[in-house]
Amino acid sequence: MRQSGFRLDTSSRKTVLEVGIRGRLVMTNPVSNRGTAFTPAEREQLEIAGLLPHRVTTIEDQVTRTYDQFSRSPSPLSKFIYLSQLRERNQVLYYRLLSEHLEEMLPIVYTPTIGEAIQRFSHEYVGTRGVFLSIDHPENIEAALLNYQIPPGEVDLVVVTDSEGILGIGDQGIGGIQIAIGKLGLYTAAAGIHPERAIPVVLDVGTDHLGLLHSDRYLGERHARVRGERYDAFLDRFVEVVTRLFPTALIHWEDFGVENAHRILNRYSDQICTFNDDIQGTAAVVLAAVIAAVRRTGVALNQHRFLIYGAGSAGVGIADMIQDALAAEGHSAGDFYAFNSRGLIVEDSEGVRDFQRRYARTRAEVDQWEVADPDRITLLEVVRQARPTILIGTSARSGAFTEEIVREMAGYCERPVIMPLSNPTDRCEAKPADLLEWTDGQALIATGSPFSPVRRGDIHHTIAQANNALIFPGLGLGVAVSQARRVSPQMIFAAAKALAGLINEHQPGASLLPTMSDLRLVAATVARKVAEQAERQGLARRTMTNPVQDIYERMWKPQYPELRIVDPHDDLD
DSSP: OOETTTTESSSSSSSSEOOOOOOOOHSSSSOOOOOGGGGHHHHHHTOOOSOOOOOOOOOOHHHHHHHHHHOOOOOHHHHHHHHHHHHHHHHHHHHHHHTTHHHHHHHHHHHHHHHHHHHTTTOSSSSOOSSEEEETTTGGGGHHHHHTTOGGOOOOOOEEESSSBBBBOEEEEEEGGHHHHHHHHHHHHHHHOOOEEEEEEEOOOOOOOOOHTTTTTTSOOOSOOOHHHHHHHHHHHHHHHHHHHHHEEEEOOOOOOHHHHHHHHHHTTTTSSSEIIIIIIHHHHHHHHHHHHHHHOOOOOGOOOEEEESSSHHHHHHHHHHHHHHHTTOOOEEEEEHHHHHHOOOOOOOOGGGGGGGOOOOHHHHHSSSSSOOOOOOHHHHHHHHSSSSEEEOOTTTTOOOOHHHHHHHHHOOSSSEEEOOOSGGGGGHHHHHHHHHHEEEEEEEEEEOOEEEEEETEHHHHHHOGGGTTTHHHHHHHHHTTTTTOHHHHHHHHHHHHHHHSSSTSTTTSSSOOOHHHHHHHHHHHHHHHHHHTTTBBSSSSOOOHHHHHHHHHHHOOOOOEEOOOSSOOOO
């Protein structure tokens, strides 16, 4: 990284910062600032003596103080704002605090609190990092990306959103920049991707959110969301510039609308190194939970029947990923049933989107079923007729997995696999405690939101949280280490298998997935398998000599870099 008066080497675990500026500018840049941790000698040399309290503190002291301040913040949003301000004041301290309290702070810096922060973005704006690209000024894309001041060979990640499908709250205009920043924060905290090797981007293509358009405080372009050829041309221009300026970077698509998400992924996945977390990340972590659950059932993956309740981007992405896993193991297509808002998807159903058609059942099949309305077959009717063994919910319909439905599954399936994945908690299809009660403790469960463990008799059931953070940081690190040209389905499958391999399948009540407290281990393990798979497929630009050491060296630990104070007249630009 090079900025005027700074040069930061981020190529290895041990970073070095050369500083050529003096005075207060040293403390106003979050990269160079270390607050009260500056030594007396450094204060003299940098001409900041007298500008700080005299006592020199360690970063451990600073973490303790900032954690106390964080804890006193009265609400999740105020905690989010406090952490954001800390990040813009002292980058190393922010990531050190986050890494030491990751499980506690994850719901603050990411979902669910980040949803509120996104909605309040224009009202609470006090300055934030990131690149804002307007569809009304496509000629500025290259200049804006260069203005972020990361040299081309030093960019590992570009996380980009157009903010149309933000979490469960939809179109949020340029406020979506916060989701890109949040994702990059997890790349750093979990996988050690240095924050100065990543760029958050929001594509401002307008918004269909009338509340934002009518708000005097909204900071984005004031027109309806642009679609069609002009949108595609803007996206093509963005991809062309990014891949030319940063040829080894992974483009991570985040929270695009349902239609665009699949279309964009299909458009670019065979051309560039790219990844959609909502489709592929969600699918991979669910696949990992499915692999773990299948091992416990003792029934082979290709012998299970799958019901996807909520066939949107996430639901169909999960189905596609399981199909890819079956194909990788030499099996034919799996037995899938998929639901949209109108019921079971059948070949002649209305409102079926192109990406859903793969999972449409034939009319001849369902005509043999006993149902009340053949044109709107219910979830209970499918469970009774098709007898699925794995039930996955991505519908955002609270309580959709009723006691009657679950008990029906438990009647024909010894260990039903049930995954109510919708976020937040109040949209979850069923609560884990209920699922265990209705199946006499036999259900194998993964959820989208965090739930407390459930005790039944002598067994302590730890509930797996299918959080994308278990996959995408490690995948990004694996791509960075290998400098992969593409992200192949096999690389994502390798990530899922690596994740599934980290749990104890023989312990009664054990989680189907690792916990958030293990994210560094998870990311390192996933990264190694992803990088090795890239090599096997001939997709790696860089060959690892020692995978363990190579992964370890690239995982930055938040600590103040070695400081080299150079003459102000030296050229560090």
